[in-house]
Amino acid sequence: MKKIINNPETVVGDMLHGMSVVSPKIEYDPEGEVIFRHLKKQNKVGLVSGGGSGHEPAHAGYVGYGMLDAAVAGNVFASPSPDRILRGIQAADAGKGVLLIVKNYSGDIMNFELAGELAGDLEIPVRTVVVRDDVAVPESTYSTGRRGIAGTVFVHKIAGALAETGAELDEVAAAAQTVVDNVRSFGVSFSACTLPGVGKPGFSIGEDQMELGMGIHGEPGIQKAKMGSALEIAGIMVDKICADLDYTGRETAVLINGLGGTPLMELYILAGEVDRLLKAREIQPVKYYVGNYMTSLEMAGASLSLLRLDAVLRELLAAPCETPAFPGGD
Numbered sequence: 362m363k364k365i366i367n368n369p370e371t372v373v374g375d376m377l378h379g380m381s382v383v384s385p386k387i388e389y390d391p392e393g394e395v396i397f398r399h400l401k402k403q404n405k406v407g408l409v410s411g412g413g414s415g416h417e418p419a420h421a422g423y424v425g426y427g428m429l430d431a432a433v434a435g436n437v438f439a440s441p442s443p444d445r446i447l448r449g450i451q452a453a454d455a456g457k458g459v460l461l462i463v464k465n466y467s468g469d470i471m472n473f474e475l476a477g478e479l480a481g482d483l484e485i486p487v488r489t490v491v492v493r494d495d496v497a498v499p500e501s502t503y504s505t506g507r508r509g510i511a512g513t514v515f516v517h518k519i520a521g522a523l524a525e526t527g528a529e530l531d532e533v534a535a536a537a538q539t540v541v542d543n544v545r546s547f548g549v550s551f552s553a554c555t556l557p558g559v560g561k562p563g564f565s566i567g568e569d570q571m572e573l574g575m576g577i578h579g580e581p582g583i584q585k586a587k588m589g590s591a592l593e594i595a596g597i598m599v600d601k602i603c604a605d606l607d608y609t610g611r612e613t614a615v616l617i618n619g620l621g622g623t624p625l626m627e628l629y630i631l632a633g634e635v636d637r638l639l640k641a642r643e644i645q646p647v648k649y650y651v652g653n654y655m656t657s658l659e660m661a662g663a664s665l666s667l668l669r670l671d672a673v674l675r676e677l678l679a680a681p682c683e684t685p686a687f688p689g690g691d
Contacts, residue, residue, distance in 0.1 A: 364557055373394060373436060373437070376417070377434060378391070380421055386683065390448060395432070395449045395452055396421035397424060401453075402426075406455075406528065408429045408453065409431045410461070410463070410517060411432050411449060412434075413437060413578070414435060414437050415556075415578075415656070416656050418653065418654065419654065420434070422686025423684050424684060426525065427683060427684070428518055431453040440472045443476040447479045447480060450480045458485065458486030459485060461489040462516050462517060463489055463492065464510070477489060490537040492509035492512060494509060495510045495546050495576065497582055497583055497601070498583055508580070510546050510576065512545065512546045512616070514618075514666075515614065515668045516541060518678060519537070544667065544668040544669075545667055546602070547598045547602050547664060548574065549575070549663065550571065550572045550657075550660055552662070554657050555658065571587075572584075575662070577656075591631050594663075599638045599639065608642070612675065613639065614670055615639070615666070615667060616649075616665070617651045617652075618650075618655055618664045618666065619654075620653075622662075631663055631665075647670065654686070
């Protein structure tokens with residue numbers, strides 16, 4: 362497997378350095394593998410997220426005005442250590458406490474909790490929200506309960522927009538939890554990915570097969586199925602999500618997320634089929650996001666995330682932002 366790298370041992374640092382070079386409004390702390398805002402806004406709640414690398418543009422691509430204040434990178438598909446996360450908390454702290462946005466994986470949960478305790482010793486108030494949007498399986502190899510996947514991006518955006526208004530830590534945490542309560546996701550994959558330095562895919566999927574509900578680290582899904590058309594894939598995704606949460610009659614934000622190896626052509630075809638199916642269910646899509654938002658290296662596949670909106674969430678979702686990887690609001 363050919364990859365544009367220098368050394369498998371330095372891919373995370375090399376990537377973060379490159380991001381900081383092309384995005385002058387963010388900075389890179391190489392000791393902590395942290396990306397943070399170049400100009401810290403004082404007297405606001407700081408937002409920190411992160412996790413294993415290999416999911417780019419998540420999470421460093423969402424650092425900037427209107428979203429995260431810092432993102433902490435672990436090694437590929439591995440949680441960052443508590444000391445790295447603490448550096449991220451310190452970088453984000455601007456006088457009103459820090460909200461940690463954590464995906465529901467056991468390593469992330471443990472390390473972010475430990476970092477939050479260390480921050481408390483430094484008298485930095487910390488709150489935590491855990492994202493568990495994946496409806497594919499109730500339990501998984503990597504977590505207790507549902508995994509956090511691409512719906513996490515909506516949490517970053519809405520909590521970040523509220524934090525920019527000067528809201529208090531508990532208010533920002535409550536808004537983030539509202540998003541968690543109202544977002545659901547489901548993914549399918551068509552191929553495996555290859556970790557830098559390994560040289561071969563971690564598993565195999567037949568040429569005529571797709572994996573339903575596979576996680577972003579290659580965790581098993583609910584089943585393998587015969588490869589379907591865009592309409593059939595959209596139908597599976599919409600059915601799974603709507604069986605878990607009622608979206609009928611609700612305004613909804615829709616995220617069509619590529620896993621890294623799927624062309625935009627195919628993601629837009631999928632978006633068109635999702636739109637038809639949602640409207641047939643009397644669901645009102647009011648905003649679409651299509652592209653690579655939370656990937657799994659070069660894995661082929663896609664996920665669908667649906668977020669129920671009310672007037673407040675819709676306004677915060679549309680608020681301006683300026684980050685390397687997210688559209689700047691309406």
